[in-house]
Each structure stands twice: as structure tokens, then as C-alpha cells.
Amino acid sequence: MKIPEKVLEIADGIKTMKIRGAGKIARAAAEALKIAAEKYDGPREPEAFRKYMGRVANLILSTRPTAVSLPNAVIYVMYHLDKASGDINVLREAVIRAAEKFINESLQAVKRIGEIGAKRIKDNSIVLTHCHSTAAASVIINAYKMGKIIKVYSTETRPFYQGRITTKYLLEAGVPVVQIPDSAVRYIMHEVDHVVVGADTIASNGAVINKVGTSQVALAAHEARVRVFVAAETYKFSPATLIGELVPIEFRDPTEVVPLEWINQHKNVEVLNPSFDVTPPEYIDAIITEQGVIPPQAAILVLLERFGWALEKIKQGGIGKIIFEETLEEEQ
Numbered sequence: 001m002k003i004p005e006k007v008l009e010i011a012d013g014i015k016t017m018k019i020r021g022a023g024k025i026a027r028a029a030a031e032a033l034k035i036a037a038e039k040y041d042g043p044r045e046p047e048a049f050r051k052y053m054g055r056v057a058n059l060i061l062s063t064r065p066t067a068v069s070l071p072n073a074v075i076y077v078m079y080h081l082d083k084a085s086g087d088i089n090v091l092r093e094a095v096i097r098a099a100e101k102f103i104n105e106s107l108q109a110v111k112r113i114g115e116i117g118a119k120r121i122k123d124n125s126i127v128l129t130h131c132h133s134t135a136a137a138s139v140i141i142n143a144y145k146m147g148k149i150i151k152v153y154s155t156e157t158r159p160f161y162q163g164r165i166t167t168k169y170l171l172e173a174g175v176p177v178v179q180i181p182d183s184a185v186r187y188i189m190h191e192v193d194h195v196v197v198g199a200d201t202i203a204s205n206g207a208v209i210n211k212v213g214t215s216q217v218a219l220a221a222h223e224a225r226v227r228v229f230v231a232a233e234t235y236k237f238s239p240a241t242l243i244g245e246l247v248p249i250e251f252r253d254p255t256e257v258v259p260l261e262w263i264n265q266h267k268n269v270e271v272l273n274p275s276f277d278v279t280p281p282e283y284i285d286a287i288i289t290e291q292g293v294i295p296p297q298a299a300i301l302v303l304l305e306r307f308g309w310a311l312e313k314i315k316q317g318g319i320g321k322i323i324f325e326e327t328l329e330e331e332q
Contacts, residue, residue: 001042014063022200026069034099066250068201068238109233109290114138117288125193128153131211132162133198135231141173159256186220199232203241206281206296218283227285239307250275
């Protein structure tokens with residue numbers, strides 16, 4: 001059976017960054033799996049449905065390599081399918097319920113992070129944020145409503161300018177925002193009381209992988225003795241890093257940075273376009289999750305509690321490898 005058109009649209013949206021932000025990507029991944037299950041109209045054998053869902057999961061996994069929220073969403077849903085037994089209706093319902101639960105818990109997590117994180121912002125604060133994170137924005141908006149924030153600096157965040165999305169988002173909530181270029185961060189850091197950013201992935205050692213430029217923001221904050229808070233749902237913690245796996249950094253098309261004609265005119269110049277960078281845990285004061293505030297060094301405890309059930313799969317080669325191998329078997 002062919003993969004439904006709507007699922008293909010979601011996969012393309014994630015790949016081309018029409019769907020942005022780790023939380024939105026994760027929810028989109030879960031939604032795609034749900035739609036695939038709902039629209040399945042192939043053979044009625046349970047094994048045929050499992051292999052079909054494996055194809056869909058593999059497609060979703062292939063879209064973006066860095067943000068761990070995506071594979072964690074897929075792992076969560078596929079794990080519940082793996083545990084389910086019965087006819088195709090039972091299996092379909094297992095996928096739909098797991099996807100819906102993941103999406104609902106994700107949305108609730110953002111709300112909870114905003115409430116918890118706002119309490120960490122001191123009165124009359126100036127805050128700086130980088131890129132676009134619904135969790136970080138939730139902290140900022142909640143703190144502003146509590147009367148704790150007087151101004152927010154938002155970086156533009158090249159080359160896709162996600163910071164402009166943040167600016168619009170905050171302005172709609174009534175938050176006073178100043179838009180700045182990424183290169184102005186160190187210049188204005190002496191005015192800032194808190195840095196609040198999101199995360200695409202958090203490693204077991206507490207390192208944070210986020211939009212490129214985050215590490216420079218954290219370095220400038222560290223120099224200026226400004227506290228750095230990372231707002232992140234627990235499904236952004238990477239279980240694979242528990243067994244020494246490195247988080248791959250995505251490099252995107254150079255034409256997102258400079259025009260193709262410029263590249264053609266300067267053929268001896270290599271253009272790099274990394275989407276993410278790594279901020280070491282010593283530059284982070286606290287990670288704000290829906291379960292509470294932790295030091296980055298406690299990331300491993302969150303991983304063991306949140307993803308202990310998935311460790312066996314990961315040790316065997318990872319959910320992505322398992323799904324991919326099943327897909328290959330079907331295609332052969």
C-alpha cells in the first residue's frame with residue numbers, strides 16, 4: 001500500500017523546514033503516524049500492517065538527523081505498536097492512541113514548562129532569546145504576565161530567521177521585544193539578566209544541541225555572568241547518548257546562506273551551513289522541563305527515568321535501524 005499523501009506532505013514539511021521547532025516536528029511526526037494508521041487500507045494481516053507502519057516510520061526518521069524529538073516521537077508510537085497484539089483493528093488503535101497521547105503530553109509539557117520557568121526569572125528582568133522555541137517562549141510570556149520582564153532581545157537567527165517568528169509570537173502576547181542581528185549578542189549582553197533558549201536535543205552529559213549560534217550566546221552570557229536557562233520537554237533528551245552515540249549535526253544546502261550565483265562566481269570558496277551547534281553543560285545554569293528544574297549534570301537521570309524502556313532497543317541498534325531493516329525486508 002502507498003503511503004498517504006498527507007503523510008508525505010508532513011514528511012516534506014519537516015525536511016524543508018516548513019515545519020520548524022523541535023516540539024512541532026515531534027508532534028508532526030506523531031500526527032503522521034496516526035494518519036498513516038487511520039488511512040491504512042492494505043492487507044488485513046497484522047504483519048502487513050506492522051511492515052507498512054515501519055515504512056512510514058522510516059520515512060519520517062529520514063527527514064531531519066539532529067532534533068531528537070523526532071525519533072523519540074517515532075520510538076514512542078512504534079514501541080506501543082510493538083507491544084500490542086491482536087488483529088489489525090487492535091494494532092491500528094494502539095498507534096492512534098499512542099500518537100494522540102504523545103501530542104497531548106507534548107502540549108501540556110510546554111504549558112507546564114512556562115509555569116515552572118517563569119518562577120526562575122527575577123523581577124524587572126531583561127531577557128535574551130535565540131531562534132524559536134515554544135517552550136522558551138512559554139517561559140518568557142508567563143514571566144511577563146507575572147510582571148517580571150520589562151524587555152526581550154530576540155536574535156534574527158539566520159539563515160531562516162526563526163527569531164522573527166519568536167518576535168511576532170511574543171508581540172502578540174504583549175511582550176516588548178527588540179529584534180537584533182545574531183552578531184549583536186555580545187554587544188547587548190551587559191544589559192541582559194537572563195538568557196532563555198530552547199533545545200533540539202539534550203545529551204546524557206547535559207550538553208545542549210540547539211540552533212547554530214546558541215553556543216556563542218551561551219559563551220557571551222558566561223563571560224558576562226548572565227544565567228542561561230534551557231527550556232526543553234523531556235522527550236528532547238537523547239537516549240542514544242547513554243551508550244556513547246554522538247548527536248549528528250545537520251548541514252543544509254549552502255544556498256540557504258548565499259545565492260547560487262554567488263557560489264558559481266566563487267567556485268574556490270566552500271560554504272558551510274550547519275543548522276545546530278553544541279553548548280557545553282558548564283555554560284548552562286539550569287534545564288527547565290515539565291518535570292521540574294534540573295542542573296545539566298542531572299540529564300542522565302531524566303533519560304533513565306523517561307527512556308529506560310527504550311534502552312534495549314537502542315542497544316540492539318536503535319529504533320531507526322530496526323525499522324529500516326524491516327522495510328528492506330519488505331522491499332526485497
